[in-house]
Amino acid sequence: MSRRSLTRRAFVVGSVAVAGGAAFGVYMLGKPHDNPLEATLGPGEAALTPYVRIDAQGVTLITPRADSGQGVAHVQAAFLAEELDVDLEAVRVDPGPPGAAYWNTALAGEAAEFTVPSGGLMRDLAESALGAAMKVIGLQITGGSTTVPDQFVKLRAAAASARETLKQAAAARTGVARDALRTEAGQVILPDGTALPYGALAGDLAGVAVVQDVALRPPSAWRYIGQPMARIDMVAKCTGTQTYGIDLEIDGMVHAAIRLNPAQGGAMTGFDATRALQMRGVQGVVAVTGGIAALADNTWRAMQAAEAVEVDWGPAPMPATMAQHWQALSEAFTEDRRDSRKRDDGDVETALAGGEVIEAEYRAPYLAHAPLEPVSAIVRVDDGKAEVWTGTQIPRFVQKNVARIAGIDPEAVTLHAQMMGGSFGHRLEDEVVRRATEIAVQRPGVPVKLTYSREEDMTHDFPRQIAMARLRGRVAEGRVEAMDLRVACPSVMASQMGRQDMPVPGPDSQIVAGAWNAPFAFPHHRVTGYRAPELAPVSSWRSVGASHAGFFHNAALDELIHAAGADPMEERLRLCSDPLARKVLEAVAEMSAWTGPLSAGRGRGVALTTSFGVPCAEVIEVRHTDAGIRIENVWVAAEVGLVVDPVNFENLVQGGVIFGLAHAMNCEITYEGGIAEQANFDSYPGMRLAQAPKIAVRGLENGAALRGIGEPPVPPAAPALAGAIFAATGLRLREMPFSRFIDFA
Amino acid sequence: MKFTVNGVRHEADVEAEMPLLWVLRDELKIKGVKYGCGIAQCGACTVHLDGEAVRSCQIWAEDAEGAEITTIEGLGTAEALHAVQAAWIARQVAQCGYCQSGQIMQAAALLAGNPAPSDAEIDAAMSGNLCRCGTYPRIRAAIHDAADRLREA
Ligand code: FES
Ligand code: FES
Numbered sequence: 001m002s003r004r005s006l007t008r009r010a011f012v013v014g015s016v017a018v019a020g021g022a023a024f025g026v027y028m029l030g031k032p033h034d035n036p037l038e039a040t041l042g043p044g045e046a047a048l049t050p051y052v053r054i055d056a057q058g059v060t061l062i063t064p065r066a067d068s069g070q071g072v073a074h075v076q077a078a079f080l081a082e083e084l085d086v087d088l089e090a091v092r093v094d095p096g097p098p099g100a101a102y103w104n105t106a107l108a109g110e111a112a113e114f115t116v117p118s119g120g121l122m123r124d125l126a127e128s129a130l131g132a133a134m135k136v137i138g139l140q141i142t143g144g145s146t147t148v149p150d151q152f153v154k155l156r157a158a159a160a161s162a163r164e165t166l167k168q169a170a171a172a173r174t175g176v177a178r179d180a181l182r183t184e185a186g187q188v189i190l191p192d193g194t195a196l197p198y199g200a201l202a203g204d205l206a207g208v209a210v211v212q213d214v215a216l217r218p219p220s221a222w223r224y225i226g227q228p229m230a231r232i233d234m235v236a237k238c239t240g241t242q243t244y245g246i247d248l249e250i251d252g253m254v255h256a257a258i259r260l261n262p263a264q265g266g267a268m269t270g271f272d273a274t275r276a277l278q279m280r281g282v283q284g285v286v287a288v289t290g291g292i293a294a295l296a297d298n299t300w301r302a303m304q305a306a307e308a309v310e311v312d313w314g315p316a317p318m319p320a321t322m323a324q325h326w327q328a329l330s331e332a333f334t335e336d337r338r339d340s341r342k343r344d345d346g347d348v349e350t351a352l353a354g355g356e357v358i359e360a361e362y363r364a365p366y367l368a369h370a371p372l373e374p375v376s377a378i379v380r381v382d383d384g385k386a387e388v389w390t391g392t393q394i395p396r397f398v399q400k401n402v403a404r405i406a407g408i409d410p411e412a413v414t415l416h417a418q419m420m421g422g423s424f425g426h427r428l429e430d431e432v433v434r435r436a437t438e439i440a441v442q443r444p445g446v447p448v449k450l451t452y453s454r455e456e457d458m459t460h461d462f463p464r465q466i467a468m469a470r471l472r473g474r475v476a477e478g479r480v481e482a483m484d485l486r487v488a489c490p491s492v493m494a495s496q497m498g499r500q501d502m503p504v505p506g507p508d509s510q511i512v513a514g515a516w517n518a519p520f521a522f523p524h525h526r527v528t529g530y531r532a533p534e535l536a537p538v539s540s541w542r543s544v545g546a547s548h549a550g551f552f553h554n555a556a557l558d559e560l561i562h563a564a565g566a567d568p569m570e571e572r573l574r575l576c577s578d579p580l581a582r583k584v585l586e587a588v589a590e591m592s593a594w595t596g597p598l599s600a601g602r603g604r605g606v607a608l609t610t611s612f613g614v615p616c617a618e619v620i621e622v623r624h625t626d627a628g629i630r631i632e633n634v635w636v637a638a639e640v641g642l643v644v645d646p647v648n649f650e651n652l653v654q655g656g657v658i659f660g661l662a663h664a665m666n667c668e669i670t671y672e673g674g675i676a677e678q679a680n681f682d683s684y685p686g687m688r689l690a691q692a693p694k695i696a697v698r699g700l701e702n703g704a705a706l707r708g709i710g711e712p713p714v715p716p717a718a719p720a721l722a723g724a725i726f727a728a729t730g731l732r733l734r735e736m737p738f739s740r741f742i743d744f745a
Numbered sequence: 746m747k748f749t750v751n752g753v754r755h756e757a758d759v760e761a762e763m764p765l766l767w768v769l770r771d772e773l774k775i776k777g778v779k780y781g782c783g784i785a786q787c788g789a790c791t792v793h794l795d796g797e798a799v800r801s802c803q804i805w806a807e808d809a810e811g812a813e814i815t816t817i818e819g820l821g822t823a824e825a826l827h828a829v830q831a832a833w834i835a836r837q838v839a840q841c842g843y844c845q846s847g848q849i850m851q852a853a854a855l856l857a858g859n860p861a862p863s864d865a866e867i868d869a870a871m872s873g874n875l876c877r878c879g880t881y882p883r884i885r886a887a888i889h890d891a892a893d894r895l896r897e898a
Contacts, residue, residue, distance in 0.1 A: 069841025069878055230837065237842030238833040239826070240777020240817030244843060247776040255771070280760060299780075300767035372781045372789060372843040372877045421779075421843025422877050454782045647837050651883060655840055658879030681786035681875055690868035692881035 021055030021202035024162040024210070052080055052155075052162055055202045058186065059084060060092045061155075068371070068393065068423035070710050071648045074231045076151050078224040078644065083159035083217060085183040086198070088224055093232065152642075152706045156216050164211035169204040170196050178211075228647040233419075245391040245418035246376045250447040253378065254283055256439050257302035258450060259309065260291035260460050263316030263674035264536055268292060276308040285309055288438045295439070299451050316674020318536050325535045325671070326363070329468040332488040332532035339491075339531040340507040342516040346524035351474055351482035358473045358563050362555055363735040364548035365668035367464035367541055368676075368684060373421025374457045375432040379440040380447040385412040386437070387447075391420035393427045397500050401430055405437040424659070425540040428496065429462055458684065459676040462496070463669045464541030465489045467511075469552035474524075475564035480575060482524035485556055487512050487549050490534045499537070507531075510545030514609045514715050515553035519578035527553075536671055542659060543611055543711040550609035550715030551664075551722075555734060558605070558723050568723055569594045569606050569619075580639045580703050581608060581615035587637035587698050592619040597727065601625075605723020607716035613705065614712035615639045618657065620693075620720040624728045628743030631661060631721065634695040636713060641706040643699035653713045654695045660717025662687035666739040691744065748812045750775060751819025761807040766790045768806050769816065777817035777846045781875070788874030791847035792816050798854035800873075817846040820853055828898060829853045832891035840878035848874050852888050861892055 053060045061077050077091040163183055170188040171178040173196075180191050187195040219226070236242035261268055271292050273285035281301040285294050294305035319325050377390035379402065386406050392398050395415050403410040420427055436450035452460075467489035474482040491508040498504075509516070511529035518527075541547060561571045569589050576582040585608055588594075598604060601624045608617040616638040623630045634657050643649045667684050670677045678684040699709075722733045725742065733741055747756050750773060757772045764783075769775045769792070781789030783802045790801040793815040821827030826834070829852050839845045848871070855862055855870040862870065867888050876884070 069839075069843075071840070228837075230834070231839075233842065234834050234837060234839055235823050237839040237845055238830045238849060239821065239823050240846045241823070242842055243776065246780070247770075249774065298763075298767060298771040300763055300771065370877060371841065372779075372787065372875065373841070374780065420841065422841040424877070451780075454780075454784075651837060651840060651880065654882050655879035658881060659877075662879070680784055681782050682784060686875065686877065687879070687881070688872040688875070689881045689884060690872040692879075692885070695882055 021053060022162075022165070022205035024052050024054070024158045024165070052084070052158055054162060054166070054198055054205065056199045058090060058092065058199050059086050060094050062094050068391070068420040068427060070652060071231050071233070071645070074229065074233065074648070075644050076155055077232060078229055079151060079155040080159045082222055082224050083156045084163050086186040088229060088232070090186055091232075153216075157214075160214040160216055161211055164214045165205060165208055166198055166201050168211055169201045169208045172208060173201070173204060225644055226642070227645070229645045231648060242419060244373055244421045245389065246373055246421070246451060248378060248389050248418060248449070250378055250380070250389065250449070253447040253449050254295050254443065255297065255299045255302045256293045256295050256436070256448050256450040257299065257306040258288065258291055258293045258435055258452060258456055259306040259311065260456060261313040261316070262459060263313060264318065264460060264671065264676065266290065266316045266674060267314035268311060269314050270312040272310040275310075276305040279305050279308060284443075286439055286442050288435045293435065293439050293450065295443070295448070302451075303453055316671075318671065318674050320673050322670050322672070325466055326468065328535055329466065329488045329532045332530045333470060333486055334530070337488070337530045337532070338528060339511055340509060340516070340529040341526065342509065342512060342529075343525055343527040345522070345526070346482070348482055348484045348524045348526040351524040352472055352484060355474060355476075358471070358475070358560060360471045360556065360559055360734055362469040362471070362552045364464075364467040364551060365736055366466050366536060366538070366670070367663050367667055368458050368461045368669050368678070369424045369426035369463075369539075369541055370458055370461070370681075370684060370686075371420070371422025371424055371426050374452045374454050375426070376449065376451040377433045377436040378447050378449040379433065379436040380445070381406045381408075381437065381440040382445040384408050385414070386440070387414045387416070388433060388437075389416045389418055390433055390436075391418040391423075391427055392430060392433070393423060394430060398430050398433050401434050401500075402437045405434060406441055424542040425544075426461065428540050429499070431460070454681075455679040458669075459679050461669075461676075462499075462537045462539035464547060465492045465538040465545075466535065467548035467552070469515075469549070469556070471552075471556040471559065473556065473560045473563075475560055478564050478566055480522050480557070480560045480564055480566075480571065483522055483556060483560060484524075484526045484528075485515055485553060486528045486530060487515060487552060488530035488532050489548065490532045490538055492538045492540060492544065495534050495538045496540060512549050513544060514546030514550030514611050516549075517610055518553045518557075519581035519608065519610055519615060520557070520572070520575040521577035522575060536674075542656075543714040546609055546611035546711070546715040547660075550607075550611060551718045551736065554607040554609065554716065554719030555722055558719065558726070559732065562726075567596050572606065572608060576608070578610070578615065580700075581610060581617075583700055583702055584608065584615045584617045584637045584639050587700060588617045588619045588635045591635040591637065591696055591698060592621070592633070594619060601728060603724045603727025603729070605720040605725070605727060607719035607723065609712070609715040609719075611712050611715050612708065614707045614709065616712040616716055618713070618716040618720040620661075620717070620724045622721070622724040622728050625745050627745035629725055629728070630745040631691065631693040631724075634661075634693050634717075634720075636695060636716075637698040637700060638709060638712055639700045639703050639707075640709055641703040642701055644706075646699070649699050649709060650697045652709050653697045653699075656709070656711070656713030657695055657717050658687055658692060660714040661693075661721060664718035664721055664736050664738060665691075665744050666737050668737050746806050746810050748809050748814060750814045751816060757806065759806050761805060763806045764802050765792070765794075765804040765806060765809050765814070766801040768809070769801060769814075775816050775818060779843055779846055781844070781847075785873075786875065787844070788847040788851060789844050791850040791874065793850060793854060796854075796857070798851050815850075817850055820850065827853060828894040829856065829887070829891040832887040832894055836883050836887040836890060838880050838883040838887050840880055844874060844876045844878070845880075848876065848884055852884070852891065856888070856892055856895055860895060862888065
């Protein structure tokens with residue numbers, strides 16, 4: 001890959017003296033004065049995020065980006081270690097000193113610093129929703145697929161500068177020329193073998209000019225990048241010593257549990273807490289937006305008390321039945337609701353005018369995010385300031401919303417980001433923090449810890465968008481000739497940003513993500529997005545629009561290929577128009593030894609979706625047993641430019657495939673009278689270990705840009721499974737979850 | 746109630762029906778045991794009660810009276826890992842890690858009673874433990890790895 005094209009000319013390296021050492025980081029060229037930190041920092045404080053601090057204690061990576069399970073902090077530490085010549089295990093990772101002024105403002109600085117990568121979601125957004133909203137969404141997904149690409153150059157550049165500056169400090173101290181020095185294992189080594197630990201040199205750094213424009217090491221010299229690494233959070237997570245947000249305790253804290261109107265978004269019109277207030281340990285019941293919260297000396301007692309409150313509820317501001325939700329989508333395929341037509345090859349209308357037209361309709365349901373850790377937040381409001389402890393991917397919004405509810409300045413809100421027990425997009429919303437703040441303002445000075453029950457969390461999630469597609473297509477002479485795919489759904493971006501009071505102008509390319517950019521060239525190919533009105537409020541769910549539109553496009557293509565009498569793999573290979581995507585398809589064909597139909601009762605399906613700039617292909621093999629469909633094997637390949645850590649990569653890809661399969665199999669949120677009918681994992685089961693297939697993974701490195709892998713394995717899973725079920729049973733599945741139509745073993 | 750957790754005797758003055766999960770987490774501040782569902786559907790709260798893997802969200806305080814309880818913290822530590830934890834680390838199983846305390850406690854109980862489980866036995870023992878991150882392929886491998894370690898030990 002042309003890693004050199006990611007030139008560090010785009011950045012200047014900054015070095016700032018800190019107590020007992022120095023901090024190194026990168027700004028965007030031309031932006032240093034936009035960094036809001038400069039105005040608020042005391043002398044000697046660093047204004048770079050993320051950055052590396054070198055002091056007497058050694059090397060610390062300061063990164064405010066909380067980790068939801070993808071090993072992002074670990075990968076960033078590896079980038080640092082690569083250029084700084086420290087052992088990976090010796091890099092400490094710190095979210096920044098809690099309470100220090102620069103931590104707060106650094107969050108805002110992060111948005112100002114955000115750069116637009118050249119592909120995928122960010123490019124789509126840049127085209128469709130310029131301005132503040134884009135920056136904000138960029139900030140939102142930093143925990144996922146954009147963090148690694150973003151930091152790949154920046155952190156290595158900062159580390160390379162730090163290394164050379166340390167050598168310069170050693171040169172000044174010893175009189176040996178910098179060129180004659182080398183570095184190893186956190187030390188500068190003199191020609192005579194004398195070793196000066198970085199920590200011992202840290203005090204000299206303030207007097208040394210930072211060494212700029214250090215060339216990054218070529219891939220052939222890498223020690224960590226590309227090698228299997230031991231994740232730095234692994235031991236803690238396997239010994240029960242990792243503290244998540246839900247585990248945190250603050251002195252003097254009171255526990256709170258919430259009960260919101262079961263009808264999503266409905267009002268609370270009155271309550272009687274008499275019985276709850278008599279329960280043991282209960283310290284009060286207060287009103288919050290849309291519900292009540294009970295306060296107690298223990299999580300369980302608070303939850304019991306919340307249940308015991310008698311509450312009057314208002315109606316839900318959404319259609320009463322699922323039939324009405326689907327009806328609204330079905331009525332959205334109109335010219336005045338047309339949102340985008342980003343693909344229009346050939347002449348679809350003429351091509352479909354004569355002969356047999358193949359038509360079909362597809363559906364994707366609402367889905368909860370349901371990370372295994374229910375959401376929680378601790379908030380203390382006092383004396384014109386607030387402190388917040390929570391796991392979040394939107395620190396800047398949290399700061400703003402807490403400030404608004406508490407009636408204070410955003411700068412007066414200090415956020416302590418916590419480790420998250422999963423997110424999948426759930427922590428891109430901040431309802432739990434807003435509710436906790438509403439309670440906290442009613443208990444000034446008291447840290448209020450609000451923990452959602454699983455039921456409150458699942459039924460008040462803002463789910464993945466509901467979506468519908470209509471296909472008209474044509475085949476001729478054994479080939480796919482024309483595809484006209486129309487996709488209708490509410491705008492997830494408008495819904496999500498609307499809760500942050502941010503308008504999203506222009507079309508929402510997520511409606512057609514993974515479909516309009518499908519890497520296939522049919523003679524006639526058109527993809528149109530239609531914006532349905534908002535029904536239930538919706539939010540970004542792992543892989544966002546590609547989670548529905550990637551399914552629709554692949555499923556539609558399968559129908560046309562079948563009608564043409566062609567092979568799903570061969571015809572895709574013939575039609576594939578993107579060389580990188582073709583290599584991904586070829587990889588799964590080879591890995592699975594694809595040979596066409598299998599023996600009776602077995603079937604294979606294939607799908608390819610490009611999302612977040614990553615073409616990802618999957619072949620899935622199923623067996624039709626007496627107990628139902630058994631998913632036996634998955635072969636998956638993805639083009640990511642560079643596999644930073646093959647072990648973590650394999651884990652994330654396998655997890656993404658399972659996430660896609662689990663929801664396609666048996667998950668949906670349905671609303672009756674605005675009330676979610678699934679509240680816990682008994683009715684939202686997902687996949688269990690016994691159902692997990694063997695999953696063979698291959699990462700390809702033919703592309704020029706480094707890409708994240710959090711989302712891309714999700715979209716192809718559902719259509720590849722549908723294709724496999726069709727091959728095994730003859731049943732064509734056009735609507736998720738498939739458990740509505742067939743059993744899974 | 747009186748009971749022993751990780752070898753230490755504890756007394757807690759709680760309601761008879763408070764789930765052991767919350768006694769451990771909120772009264773004794775033992776946080777390795779996790780809340781995921783509260784209704785025996787996820788296994789995040791798995792602990793050993795008199796040697797058996799149980800869902801602590803389903804055990805009333807009064808039913809734990811006099812019991813010997815082991816949580817993930819008592820299974821092993823970073824300095825003295827249990828074979829299952831060592832295998833989990835070697836196989837780099839965790840993503841978010843939130844389910845893993847329960848997965849590890851369930852696997853340790855399985856291996857204590859069955860030193861060489863087949864895939865089918867692993868399926869049967871482990872399918873009550875939900876992992877939303879989808880680490881199942883690594884969990885399966887780590888259990889076989891842990892069985893090997895225990896046999897060699
Ligand atoms: S919390 Fe006990 S099984 Fe889920
Ligand atoms: S590792 Fe996240 S739920 Fe299992």
